[in-house]
Amino acid sequence: MVEVTLWGSLSAAAGGQSKLDIEAKDIRELFRKLAEQYPAFEPLIDRGIAVAIDGTIYRDTWSKELPPGAEIFLLPRLAGG
Amino acid sequence: MAGVAVSTTINGDHVEYLCQPDETLLDVLRDRLGLTGAKEGCGTGDCGACSVIVDDRLVCSCLVLGAEAEGRQIETIEGMAHGDQLHPLQQKFLEHAALQCGICTPGFLIAAKDLLAKNPDPTEEEIRFGLAGNLCRCTGYDKIVRAVQDAANVMKEGSR
Amino acid sequence: MNFDPRYSGRSFSSVGTRPIRPDGVDKVTGRARYGADFNMAGQLVGRVLRSPHAHAVIRKIDTSKAEKLAGVKAVITAADLPDLTDGDAAMYDILDNCMARKKALYDGHAVAAVAAIDARTARQALKLIEVDYEVLPHVTDVDEAMKHSAPLINDAIFTEGLEEKPVKPSNVYKRTQYGHGDVHQGFAEADMIVERSFKTEQTHQGYIEPHACVASVNPDGTADLWVCTQGHFVYRQHCAQLLGLEASKLRVTSSEIGGGFGGKTHVWAEPVALALSRKAGRPVKLVMTRDEVFRASGPTSATSIDVKIGARNDGTITAAEATLRYSCGPYAGMWAEIGAMTAFACYKLENVKTVGYEVLVNRPKTAAYRAPSAPMAAFAVESAVDELAKDIGMDPVDFRIKNAAQEGTRASYGPVYGPIGIGPTLEAVKNHPHMKAPLKQNQGRGMACGFWFNFGGQTCTDLNIGMDGSVSLAVGTVDVGGSRASLSLVAAEELGIDYSQVKAVVADTSSLGYNDMTDGSRGTFSSSMATISAARNAIKVLRERAAQMWDIPVDDVVWEKGHAVAKGEKHGNLGKLSLKEIAAQSGKTGGPIAGHSELVADGAGVSFATHICDIEVDPETGSTRVIRYTVVQDAGKAVHPTYVEGQYQGGAAQGIGWALNEEYIYGKDGRLQNPGFLDYRIPVCSDLPMIDTQILEIPNPNHPYGVRGVGETSIVPPLAAIANAVSNAVGVRMTHIPMSPPRILAALEAEREG
Numbered sequence: 001m002v003e004v005t006l007w008g009s010l011s012a013a014a015g016g017q018s019k020l021d022i023e024a025k026d027i028r029e030l031f032r033k034l035a036e037q038y039p040a041f042e043p044l045i046d047r048g049i050a051v052a053i054d055g056t057i058y059r060d061t062w063s064k065e066l067p068p069g070a071e072i073f074l075l076p077r078l079a080g081g
Numbered sequence: 082m083a084g085v086a087v088s089t090t091i092n093g094d095h096v097e098y099l100c101q102p103d104e105t106l107l108d109v110l111r112d113r114l115g116l117t118g119a120k121e122g123c124g125t126g127d128c129g130a131c132s133v134i135v136d137d138r139l140v141c142s143c144l145v146l147g148a149e150a151e152g153r154q155i156e157t158i159e160g161m162a163h164g165d166q167l168h169p170l171q172q173k174f175l176e177h178a179a180l181q182c183g184i185c186t187p188g189f190l191i192a193a194k195d196l197l198a199k200n201p202d203p204t205e206e207e208i209r210f211g212l213a214g215n216l217c218r219c220t221g222y223d224k225i226v227r228a229v230q231d232a233a234n235v236m237k238e239g240s241r
Numbered sequence: 242m243n244f245d246p247r248y249s250g251r252s253f254s255s256v257g258t259r260p261i262r263p264d265g266v267d268k269v270t271g272r273a274r275y276g277a278d279f280n281m282a283g284q285l286v287g288r289v290l291r292s293p294h295a296h297a298v299i300r301k302i303d304t305s306k307a308e309k310l311a312g313v314k315a316v317i318t319a320a321d322l323p324d325l326t327d328g329d330a331a332m333y334d335i336l337d338n339c340m341a342r343k344k345a346l347y348d349g350h351a352v353a354a355v356a357a358i359d360a361r362t363a364r365q366a367l368k369l370i371e372v373d374y375e376v377l378p379h380v381t382d383v384d385e386a387m388k389h390s391a392p393l394i395n396d397a398i399f400t401e402g403l404e405e406k407p408v409k410p411s412n413v414y415k416r417t418q419y420g421h422g423d424v425h426q427g428f429a430e431a432d433m434i435v436e437r438s439f440k441t442e443q444t445h446q447g448y449i450e451p452h453a454c455v456a457s458v459n460p461d462g463t464a465d466l467w468v469c470t471q472g473h474f475v476y477r478q479h480c481a482q483l484l485g486l487e488a489s490k491l492r493v494t495s496s497e498i499g500g501g502f503g504g505k506t507h508v509w510a511e512p513v514a515l516a517l518s519r520k521a522g523r524p525v526k527l528v529m530t531r532d533e534v535f536r537a538s539g540p541t542s543a544t545s546i547d548v549k550i551g552a553r554n555d556g557t558i559t560a561a562e563a564t565l566r567y568s569c570g571p572y573a574g575m576w577a578e579i580g581a582m583t584a585f586a587c588y589k590l591e592n593v594k595t596v597g598y599e600v601l602v603n604r605p606k607t608a609a610y611r612a613p614s615a616p617m618a619a620f621a622v623e624s625a626v627d628e629l630a631k632d633i634g635m636d637p638v639d640f641r642i643k644n645a646a647q648e649g650t651r652a653s654y655g656p657v658y659g660p661i662g663i664g665p666t667l668e669a670v671k672n673h674p675h676m677k678a679p680l681k682q683n684q685g686r687g688m689a690c691g692f693w694f695n696f697g698g699q700t701c702t703d704l705n706i707g708m709d710g711s712v713s714l715a716v717g718t719v720d721v722g723g724s725r726a727s728l729s730l731v732a733a734e735e736l737g738i739d740y741s742q743v744k745a746v747v748a749d750t751s752s753l754g755y756n757d758m759t760d761g762s763r764g765t766f767s768s769s770m771a772t773i774s775a776a777r778n779a780i781k782v783l784r785e786r787a788a789q790m791w792d793i794p795v796d797d798v799v800w801e802k803g804h805a806v807a808k809g810e811k812h813g814n815l816g817k818l819s820l821k822e823i824a825a826q827s828g829k830t831g832g833p834i835a836g837h838s839e840l841v842a843d844g845a846g847v848s849f850a851t852h853i854c855d856i857e858v859d860p861e862t863g864s865t866r867v868i869r870y871t872v873v874q875d876a877g878k879a880v881h882p883t884y885v886e887g888q889y890q891g892g893a894a895q896g897i898g899w900a901l902n903e904e905y906i907y908g909k910d911g912r913l914q915n916p917g918f919l920d921y922r923i924p925v926c927s928d929l930p931m932i933d934t935q936i937l938e939i940p941n942p943n944h945p946y947g948v949r950g951v952g953e954t955s956i957v958p959p960l961a962a963i964a965n966a967v968s969n970a971v972g973v974r975m976t977h978i979p980m981s982p983p984r985i986l987a988a989l990e991a992e993r994e995g
Contacts, residue, residue: 005655007417007419007654007655009401009402009415009416009417009418012402047331052655052656054656054657054659055652055656055657055658055659056659056843056844056943057656057694057843057844057845058843058844059696059697059698059841059843060697060698060699060841060843061841061843064843071656071657073655073656075582075654075655075656076575076578078575078579078582078694078696078761079503079506079575079579079609079613079760079761080503080506080609080612080613080694080695080696080760080761080762080763080953081446081502081503081504081506081609081610081611081612081613081760081761081952081953101361108360111277111278116271117271117274117277117278118270118271118272119271120275120277120449120450120499121277121451121528122449122450122451122499122531122918123531123917123918124530124531125531125917125918125919127531127917127918127919128449128531128918130449157271158270158271159270159271161270161271162270167266167269167270171269171270174265174269175261175262175265175266175269176261177883178259178262178723178883178884178886178887180265180268180269181500181721181722181723181884181887181888181891182448182449182450182497182498182499182500182501182721182722183264183268183269183273183497183499184275184448184449184450184497184499184500185449185499186268186269187269187271190269205931206927208926209926209927209929210926210927212926212927213925213926213927213928214925215925215926216449216918216923216925217449217926218446218447218448218449218500218502218891218894218895218923219500219722219887219891220887220890220891220894221887221890221891221893221894221924221929221932222894222924222925222926222929223890223929223931223932224883224886224887224890225926226926226931227931
């Protein structure tokens with residue numbers, strides 16, 4: 001079980017909750033379960049969500065494991081210059 | 082429209098071409114003669130990327146007509162190195178990393194060559210004002226100024 | 242992927258040196274080929290017709306006269322670029338921006354295009370296209386656009402991110418919010434509060450090379466595109482989707498790129514050139530003029546930002562709040578959101594709240610510009626921080642050091658930081674001789690901090706070893722500022738050979754797997770990771786081949802300093818085999834030797850910088866002069882320090898231009914008044930001093946060599962550092978960027994009049 005923190009506008013997709021407990025071993029499973037439990041997440045995941053694990057931002061590594069007790073933070077996928 | 086026949090000298094070679102009366106020297110160099118070293122950054126004489134030397138005078142080739150080259154001596158970036166020997170300015174630009182993207186580099190080299198021909202021992206301020214007609218967006222000019230200073234020193238020693 | 246990206250704390254022999262770049266000679270001799278330097282047989286000239294109106298319905302376009310002009314081979318409108326975006330709103334916006342469909346949304350919006358046998362004929366043809374416009378009211382100012390009375394740009398936009406879904410459409414695409422703690426409580430604990438509003442004007446990336454491409458579409462559906470871009474694989478995806486081509490049949494070759502800074506991450510002319518070529522059945526070269534570059538490409542957001550920061554008398558910030566409104570052009574964007582994320586990222590804050598509003602205006606579609614959105618937010622925040630330090634009576638550097646984020650701090654955008662460099666850059670600035678140098682009359686000193694995320698992303702690299710032992714490195718990240726040199730250094734380091742044995746090239750889209758763009762300061766970070774991985778894969782092959790040559794088990798062969806070495810007493814009489822010796826035998830030991838790597842380079846380290854500058858202001862004219870400038874930035878490991886310095890200096894120079902001169906000026910008619918380098922004035926050589934740099938190397942734990950991105954952060958602090966310097970020089974807080982002479986004079990006058 002990992003605790004996932006959602007950034008402001010994402011919490012709307014989870015019915016206003018800013019923290020969710022989800023049983024997931026990696027980013028792929030986290031996204032799959034998020035989409036199952038909260039269908040509003042699906043288009044957001046398609047558009048791009050980055051996952052910060054203990055402060056390191058992962059944009060595309062869906063195989064990245066979520067260590068138990070790690071701080072998991074969901075962020076929008078950003079543009080750069 | 083009838084073309085204008087032009088006979089000129091580019092980088093020491095005799096060249097003849099036909100161009101339209103309203104065609105710029107830059108377009109002639111790039112599109113008719115395949116000399117694409119001079120770049121069009123603005124087409125209005127503001128960026129200096131198209132700098133060439135016409136009869137010892139530094140000009141923006143986008144502001145000169147191709148027809149005006151008649152009987153002139155034109156120097157472009159393609160004629161700056163001698164065989165496989167780079168000009169000291171070219172060598173110093175490489176050593177000082179005075180280029181990042183490099184689009185402005187031909188213009189800067191031509192402008193710097195003209196500057197050092199007229200003032201072989203310029204101060205930093207003279208270099209900065211001498212090259213103020215050339216825009217660079219990558220480097221902040223720091224390494225360009227240092228490369229020109231270094232090249233000036235090498236060229237002075239070489240001419241002694 | 243069994244590649245371990247963790248930092249190993251090793252020592253280096255190639256990385257950290259400063260050799261000459263592999264593409265250098267081509268660039269000093271004029272041989273390097275940029276976007277406009279390529280031609281194809283039978284090529285036509287493409288030109289684009291652009292809207293002279295800021296906002297207008299396109300009732301009808303009559304192209305018949307243009308089509309009849311001798312020498313015209315194709316005329317296209319939006320009808321020739323049918324909507325194939327299949328509900329993808331972001332792609333639809335890109336399509337509409339390439340060629341206006343129902344409405345022209347800004348001065349310069351493309352409405353039609355022609356391909357003709359020469360430029361003169363193409364220009365004539367444009368004049369023969371008749372467009373029937375119904376001119377609509379327009380809005381170009383970000384604050385005006387938010388008002389209920391403002392002309393509506395897109396009636397399908399209902400502000401997202403509000404508690405209640407709005408019933409009326411508006412020009413505000415989205416509201417976003419970041420932060421933690423309780424700012425009301427925090428402000429209640431403050432002894433001193435600074436509250437101010439700031440504005441910044443829109444600027445352009447100002448790359449010297451205009452957008453240019455040559456497109457060639459064949460009747461069998463295959464196509465080639467030669468183009469200056471920061472991401473040829475992304476251009477391929479976008480163009481293929483918009484044109485209905487199969488991606489793998491569209492080969493995109495990235496030319497040398499004459500500057501991008503984020504502005505060459507978006508397609509504009511390329512789908513148009515491909516559509517022209519498809520219709521004409523011939524290759525088409527399309528090169529933007531400088532006027533078109535300003536009116537229709539780039540630019541960054543104009544912004545309006547309110548900041549409130551409170552602190553206790555001991556200098557501890559108790560609460561920080563900001564509202565950020567960013568212009569997006571006429572399409573949805575996430576620019577204010579990035580501003581809201583980065584605004585307070587430098588600080589350790591118990592209570593912080595930022596709110597961003599994405600605002601539609603009748604200006605060109607906002608594009609990324611080097612650490613997009615961060616410089617404006619930093620300008621507002623760092624100005625207020627400076628003022629607060631002054632009000633409390635603390636030195637501005639000490640005040641920032643006291644409140645600086647560190648490892649373990651919760652970032653204002655959410656997660657907790659790992660090892661970061663904001664504290665060390667501040668300490669370096671505090672001890673820098675620049676801070677102690679005397680100032681003359683009318684001179685002021687300012688300093689400011691900046692933050693940027695840095696990205697990684699999908700990356701693919703091939704490393705091929707020739708039979709003579711030379712190494713060719715094919716990378717897929719476009720080289721915008723010297724990355725071929727740094728990646729060659731990395732390959733040399735990993736293989737244990739000399740830099741001169743390696744030659745790096747940027748491969749086209751048919752020669753290498755997909756790569757994300759060179760954006761987010763990711764070029765050297767990502768491709769060096771892929772290069773290390775590819776080199777290690779090649780070393781595995783080299784060891785196998787050496788084992789064959791010796792006829793011993795491969796496990797007994799190790800790779801040391803460019804040589805295969807047999808380990809173990811029974812192999813004591815075997816000499817080393819060099820890479821060159823193994824390569825020479827490769828035909829007899831199993832064929833070519835290569836190493837490949839396909840990976841997602843994630844874990845780019847966040848980056849911080851602190852800048853110092855001295856400005857002299859002429860109180861009579863309001864004109865300014867930069868007297869001295871110093872950049873201190875954490876690079877992680879600097880692979881090629883000279884090019885790292887170059888990134889620091891270049892970003893600072895762009896920031897100086899933004900702070901003091903550069904701005905889009907729109908007339909009442911909604912037309913851009915200064916679309917040229919004469920009136921949109923970027924810094925020239927005589928405007929600037931030498932720009933001193935200090936590279937800090939705090940290793941990124943998520944890269945084998947500790948590399949972070951370095952390209953973007955350097956543009957974040959200058960707006961604020963210069964505003965603080967000007968404010969200190971004239972004794973008036975400057976709140977509007979750029980601080981052009983008229984604005985400085987107006988501020989001085991307002992102060993005199995009290």
